[in-house]
Structure formats: C-alpha cells, structure tokens
Amino acid sequence: MFDSHMHTPLCKHASGTPMEYAQAALDAGLTGITFTDHMPMPEWYDAPWRMHLSELDRYIEWVQEAQQAFEGRLDIRLGLEGDYHPGTERYVEKVLDRHPWDYVIGSIHYLGAWGFDNPEFIAEYDNRDLTGLYQQYYQLATQAAKSGLFDSIGHLDLPKKFGHLQPDPSLAFEALDAVAAAGMALDYNTAGYRKPVKEAYPSNSLVLEAVKRGIPFVLGSDAHKPEEVGHRFAEAVQDLEKMGAKVVSFRGRQQV
Numbered sequence: 001m002f003d004s005h006m007h008t009p010l011c012k013h014a015s016g017t018p019m020e021y022a023q024a025a026l027d028a029g030l031t032g033i034t035f036t037d038h039m040p041m042p043e044w045y046d047a048p049w050r051m052h053l054s055e056l057d058r059y060i061e062w063v064q065e066a067q068q069a070f071e072g073r074l075d076i077r078l079g080l081e082g083d084y085h086p087g088t089e090r091y092v093e094k095v096l097d098r099h100p101w102d103y104v105i106g107s108i109h110y111l112g113a114w115g116f117d118n119p120e121f122i123a124e125y126d127n128r129d130l131t132g133l134y135q136q137y138y139q140l141a142t143q144a145a146k147s148g149l150f151d152s153i154g155h156l157d158l159p160k161k162f163g164h165l166q167p168d169p170s171l172a173f174e175a176l177d178a179v180a181a182a183g184m185a186l187d188y189n190t191a192g193y194r195k196p197v198k199e200a201y202p203s204n205s206l207v208l209e210a211v212k213r214g215i216p217f218v219l220g221s222d223a224h225k226p227e228e229v230g231h232r233f234a235e236a237v238q239d240l241e242k243m244g245a246k247v248v249s250f251r252g253r254q255q256v
Ligand SMILES: [Zn+2]
Pocket: 007, 011, 013, 038, 224
C-alpha cells in the first residue's frame, strides 16, 4: 500500500514534519509515500492555503532529507497537488518545469472566486442549483484533464464534501472520458471519510464508471497531519478490488 497524497506545514494548514509523515507511514505498514503539497500558484490565487513560490526549494529539500533518512525502509517520492484554474496554466507549467516531480495531482478547489470546499463559505451552496454546480465543476475537471499538466485528478467529486451529493452520476461522464483519453489516473482519496459526506472521493458509482473506461486509481489519504497517513487504506483497497479497479502509483510521472 502506497499513500500518494499528503501535505506539509508549508501549505499553512497542515502540521507535522515530512519525517513524521514518513515514520507514520512505516508504522502503518505502508511501502511508500508521495508528498503532494499544495503547489505555489499566482499571488492572487488562494495564497493563505499554499506554499509561496519562494518556499518551493525548501519543500524539495525537506522531502529529500526524509528520503535520505528513510532510505531502504520506505520509498519516498516527491510530487505536488496543483490547482486547475483557467488562466493559470502557464504559471503551473513553469512551476512544474522547476523540478523532475514524481507525481502531479490536478485539483479543482474554486468555482470562479468561490472556494467551494472551504467550510467558511458553505452557505453559498444554498444559492446554487446542485446540477448546475456539478456541471460547472466537471467542465473544469474536463479542462484539467485536457490541459496535459497533471497525472491524475484529485478528489474527483469534491463538491459533495459537506453532503451536497451529486444529483446524477452522468454529470461526471465527460470528465471521465477526458481522463481516460489523456491516459490519466484518479486520486482515490480517503479524506472524504473524515468529512461530513463520510465516503471516499470518488463515490462507488463513479469508480465503476472509471473502471469501465480503463482509468486506474492512485490511493491517497490527503493527510494534513501524520496520524492521517494511510487513513482507511485496508478498507479502500478492499472496496477498489471489489469494484475491479486497478491501483497504481507514479514515479517520474510514469505509472508503476
Ligand atoms: Zn490542503
């Protein structure tokens, strides 16, 4: 079991050093981990919730220190969780060019200016039509898949986080087709179990649709503290197996 989605305190909303995440992974019996902290974005975008560009080198160093300290005991890889937000593609490309990353997740955290997964702005759901909201969200996921910037889409059905469930699985089909066409994977993200929705992203019905399209999954706890590493992975692996899903991880941006 390999946990390919976790953060560091550089994003300003996580705790624990990379060494502590690595130790937690060893304790949980994992074979490896990939750090995927929230990547630097343009100054105007979501700045309080991610590392600044000037911290990118420190991030790389921190992970390299953990790699050395755990060599031979734990496979530690270095990635990023990027955001897909129209207009930022070129900036993202420049950040990605700065290092040979192992794995890059593409996540959508904003619909326009609305950070829809931020509990502070949950009231905005009452102003929205759920079908329209999911349509808008999946349009962005489709563009993210077509951008060629990312290896996977993060927590695919994220707008359900607070319980606003997707009215119809077919709203995701175009995005799933785009993910399959791009040869990408999907983040199978167990953080949903720690949120009001109490299930993984994506839901079982979307996993089955992904399996039909030959899309593999990458296991991720989305840990923002060391004790969340490998969260609910034994169950997640069982669930994915039952649904016939293939599980992969990424090294050097290639599926392994
Ligand atoms: Zn985060």
